Amino acid sequence: MxxxxxxxxxxxxxxxxxxxxxxxxIRGVTLGVERGERHAIIGPNGAGKSTLFNLVSGRLAxxxxxxxxxxxxxxxxxxxxxxxxxxxxxxQVTNIFPRLTVYENIRxxxxxxxxxxxxxxxxxxxLRDANARTDETLERIRLTARRDSLAGVLTYAxxxxxxxxxxxxxxxxxxxxxxxxxxxxxxxxxNAVELIREVSDGKTLVMVEHDMxxxxxxxxxxxxxxxxxxIATDTPDAIRENAAVQEAYLGxxxxx
Amino acid sequence: MNGAGSRAAPSLxxxxxxxxxxxxxxxxxxxxxxxxxxxxxxxxxNDFGRSLLSQMGxxxxxxxxxxxLLGQTGLLSFGHAVYFGLGAYAAIHLMRAINGxxxxxxxxxxxxxxxxxxxxxxxxxxxxxxxxxxxxxLISLGIGxxxxxxxxxxxxxxxxxxxxxxxxGGGPHWLGVNFASQLDVYYLIAxxxxxxxxxxxxxxxxxVGRLCNAVRDNPERAEFVGYSAQxxxxxxxxxxxxxxxxxxxxxxxxxxIVAAEAVGAARSGSVLLMVYIGGVSNFVxxxxxxxxITWLQVSLSDYTAAWQLYLGLFFMAIVLYAPGGxxxxxxxxxxxxxxxxxxxxxxxxxxxxVPLLVALFGAALLLEINYRLSTQPQAGTRMTLLHVDIDAAxxxxxxxxxxxxxxxxxxxxxxxxxxxxxxxxxxxEAAAARAYP
Numbered sequence: 035m036x037x038x039x040x041x042x043x044x045x046x047x048x049x050x051x052x053x054x055x056x057x058x059x060i061r062g063v064t065l066g067v068e069r070g071e072r073h074a075i076i077g078p079n080g081a082g083k084s085t086l087f088n089l090v091s092g093r094l095a096x097x098x099x100x101x102x103x104x105x106x107x108x109x110x111x112x113x114x115x116x117x118x119x120x121x122x123x124x125x126q127v128t129n130i131f132p133r134l135t136v137y138e139n140i141r142x143x144x145x146x147x148x149x150x151x152x153x154x155x156x157x158x159x160x161l162r163d164a165n166a167r168t169d170e171t172l173e174r175i176r177l178t179a180r181r182d183s184l185a186g187v188l189t190y191a192x193x194x195x196x197x198x199x200x201x202x203x204x205x206x207x208x209x210x211x212x213x214x215x216x217x218x219x220x221x222x223x224x225n226a227v228e229l230i231r232e233v234s235d236g237k238t239l240v241m242v243e244h245d246m247x248x249x250x251x252x253x254x255x256x257x258x259x260x261x262x263x264x265i266a267t268d269t270p271d272a273i274r275e276n277a278a279v280q281e282a283y284l285g286x287x288x289x290x
Numbered sequence: 291m292n293g294a295g296s297r298a299a300p301s302l303x304x305x306x307x308x309x310x311x312x313x314x315x316x317x318x319x320x321x322x323x324x325x326x327x328x329x330x331x332x333x334x335x336n337d338f339g340r341s342l343l344s345q346m347g348x349x350x351x352x353x354x355x356x357x358x359l360l361g362q363t364g365l366l367s368f369g370h371a372v373y374f375g376l377g378a379y380a381a382i383h384l385m386r387a388i389n390g391x392x393x394x395x396x397x398x399x400x401x402x403x404x405x406x407x408x409x410x411x412x413x414x415x416x417x418x419x420x421x422x423x424x425x426x427x428l429i430s431l432g433i434g435x436x437x438x439x440x441x442x443x444x445x446x447x448x449x450x451x452x453x454x455x456x457x458x459g460g461g462p463h464w465l466g467v468n469f470a471s472q473l474d475v476y477y478l479i480a481x482x483x484x485x486x487x488x489x490x491x492x493x494x495x496x497x498v499g500r501l502c503n504a505v506r507d508n509p510e511r512a513e514f515v516g517y518s519a520q521x522x523x524x525x526x527x528x529x530x531x532x533x534x535x536x537x538x539x540x541x542x543x544x545x546x547i548v549a550a551e552a553v554g555a556a557r558s559g560s561v562l563l564m565v566y567i568g569g570v571s572n573f574v575x576x577x578x579x580x581x582x583i584t585w586l587q588v589s590l591s592d593y594t595a596a597w598q599l600y601l602g603l604f605f606m607a608i609v610l611y612a613p614g615g616x617x618x619x620x621x622x623x624x625x626x627x628x629x630x631x632x633x634x635x636x637x638x639x640x641x642x643x644v645p646l647l648v649a650l651f652g653a654a655l656l657l658e659i660n661y662r663l664s665t666q667p668q669a670g671t672r673m674t675l676l677h678v679d680i681d682a683a684x685x686x687x688x689x690x691x692x693x694x695x696x697x698x699x700x701x702x703x704x705x706x707x708x709x710x711x712x713x714x715x716x717x718x719e720a721a722a723a724r725a726y727p
Contacts, residue, residue, distance in 0.1 A: 112513065112518070113514045114518050117515060117516045118516050129514075131503070131512075133503070133571075134507060138500065138504075142504045142515065145500070145515075146515060146516030146517060154496045155496065156497065158495055158497050158500050159495060203515070
C-alpha cells in the first residue's frame with residue numbers, strides 16, 4: 035500500500051524539491067496516488083501543502099524531481115497543459131470569475147474539455163452538451179437557483195461551492211481540492227463533505243484539509259507532510275496510531 | 291374536427307416560429323430600419339448631416355473593436371489607432387490601385403482595411419499580449435509611438451503629414467453606384483457598421499469570446515480550466531485589430547485621404563474616451579460613446595475653440611461620477627422606470643438641472659473669457675459670447691460669472707439632496723418589487 039506500482043498511479047511524485055531562493059519548501063517528496071483513490075494530505079501550517087499542489091497543477095515549477103500524471107511527465111508544464119491532460123484543481127482562496135454569472139463560470143470551465151477550444155464560429159448558447167453539463171454541475175453544487183447571479187455577489191459558502199463546481203465542470207479524472215471546507219460552519223462543511231464524496235466517485239481525489247473530521251471521514255489514505263517532507267502515508271486508522279505523526283502533528287494540534 | 295385541428299397546428303407552429311425568430315432579431319431589424327431612414331430625417335438630410343452620420347458610423351466600428359479589447363478582454367490599449375490607421379493605408383493604396391485600373395468595386399475596399407488591421411494585429415499582438423495590465427498598456431503606447439514615427443518617415447508609403455489621396459469614384463461602377471454623393475458613402479458605411487456590430491456581437495457569444503470575459507476577470511483561473519490566457523488575449527487582439535482596420539478602411543473611403551495622424555496618439559486617445567464615456571463593459575455603450583463624442587467633436591468645435599477642454603471635463607465627470615458610462619446610467623434607471631416613485635425622481639432631476647445649468651454657465655463664462663484673453667491677447671478685452679458683447683476690462687462679466695457659479699453650486703448641492711432622497715425611494719420600491727413579485 036505504501037509503494038503502489040507505477041502503472042497503477044494516477045499521480046506519481048518522485049523526489050520533488052522546491053526552493054524559493056535559499057529556502058527549501060518541499061524537500062524531496064515521493065508520493066503515489068492510485069487511480070480511484072481519495073487521498074488526503076495533512077500537515078501543520080507552513081508544511082508546504084499548498085506549494086505541493088501548486089507544483090502538481092503547474093502554478094509553480096519544481097526545482098528538481100519528477101511529477102507524472104497517468105505516467106506522463108508534467109513537471110514544469112503550464113497549468114492549461116496539465117488541465118487538458120485530465121487534472122483539475124480548486125483553490126484555498128476562492129478563485130472564480132467575479133463579473134461573470136454563476137452559469138458562465140461553470141460553462142467556461144466545461145468548454146475546453148468538451149472540445150470547443152478556441153472556437154470562434156459557434157454560439158455558446160447553442161452548444162447543447164456544454165449547456166447540459168453546466169446545468170448538471172449547477173444541480174450537483176446546489177447553485178441552480180443562483181445561476182444568473184454574478185459570482186462576485188455570492189455568499190462565501192456559495193462561492194466555495196462554485197469553486198468546486200469550476201473544478202468539476204471539465205470532468206477531469208484527477209481532482210485536487212485545496213482546503214475545500216476552509217472557513218465553513220459545521221453544517222456547511224458537512225454538506226461540502228457529502229458533495230465531495232458524491233462528485234469524486236470513480237475519480238482520483240487529492241485534498242489538502244485542516245479539518246480532521248473531514249479527513250478521516252473521507253480519505254482512503256492520508257499522507258502527512260511536515261517541513262517539506264512526507265513522514266507517513268497510510269490508512270486513516272494507521273495514521274491515527276502512528277507515533278511520529280502524533281508527535282509531529284496531531285499531538286501539537288491537540289495541545290493548541 | 292380533430293383531423294382539421296391537427297392539420298392546422300403545424301402551420302400555426304411555423305407562423306409563431308417565424309414570429310419568434312423575428313422577435314429575437316428585433317433589435318437588429320430596428321437598427322437596419324433606423325440606419326436606412328436616418329439620412330432622410332429632416333435636419334440630417336443634407337451633406338453635413340450625412341457626413342456627420344458617416345463619421346459616427348466609422349467611430350462606432352472603431353469603438354466596438356476597442357470595446358472587445360478593453361471592455362470584454364480587459365486590455366487597456368493606448369495605441370489602438372495603429373490598426374485603424376494602417377488599415378486605412380491598406381485601403382487607400384487599394385483605392386489607388388483601383389484608380390489605376392484594378393477591376394475591384396470600391397464597396398469592397400473596407401475589407402482591405404480589415405485585412406491590413408488583421409495582419410498588423412497578428413504581428414504586434416504576438417508581442418504585446420504576452421502580458422496584460424500595465425505591461426500591455428505600456429507596450430501598446432510604445433508601438434503607437436513607433437508606428438507614428440515610422441509613418442512620418444516612410445513618405446513613399448504614407449505621404450507623411452500631408453497624407454496620400456485617392457478617388458473613390460474612379461473604379462468600376464458596381465450596381466451603378468459610383469460614390470459621388472455622400473448618401474452613397476453613408477450607405478456603404480452603414481452597411482459595414484451593421485456587419486461589424488453583428489459579427490462582434492456574435493464573437494462575444496462564442497466559446498473564445500466567453501473566455502475573453504473569463505480572462506478579463508481572472509486570467510489565472512482560466513489557465514486552470516484549460517485555456518492559455520495569452521492565446522485568448524491574442525485572439526481578441528487580432529479580432530479587435532481587424533475591425534479597427536475595417537473602420538480605417540471606411541475612413542479612407544469617406545475622406546479619400548489618409549495621413550500620418552490616422553495612426554496617432556490623439557486618435558488612440560479619442561477611442562478610449564468614446565468607449566469609457568459610453569460604458570466600458572457594455573456593447574451598446576461603445577456605440578453610444580462613439581455617437582456622443584463624434585457629435586461633440588463636430589458641434590462643440592462650432593461654438594467654442596476650447597471644445598477639447600470641455601470634452602476633457604466631461605470625460606472626468608463620467609470617470610468620477612458615472613464609472614459605468616452613459617450605458618451604465620441608463621441601465622441603472624431601467625429597474626426604477628416601473629416604480630411609482632420614478633415620477634418624483636424625474637421631477638427631482640428636472641429641478642436639479644436648473645442650478646446645474648446656472649453653475650455650468652458661470653464656469654463656461656469664466657473659461658471662455660480667460661481662454662480668449664490668453665490665446666488672443668492682441669484682440670483686446672472686447673468679445674462676443676453667446677451673442678452678447680462684453681468687455682473683460684470691466685468687472686461686470688467677471689461678477690456675473692462668479693455669481694452664477696457660486697449660486698449655481700450652492701443650489702445644486704441642495705437639489706442633489708432631493709435627488710438622492712427620490713433615488714432612495716425609487717430603488718427601495720424596485721428592490722421590494724424584486725423580492726415580492
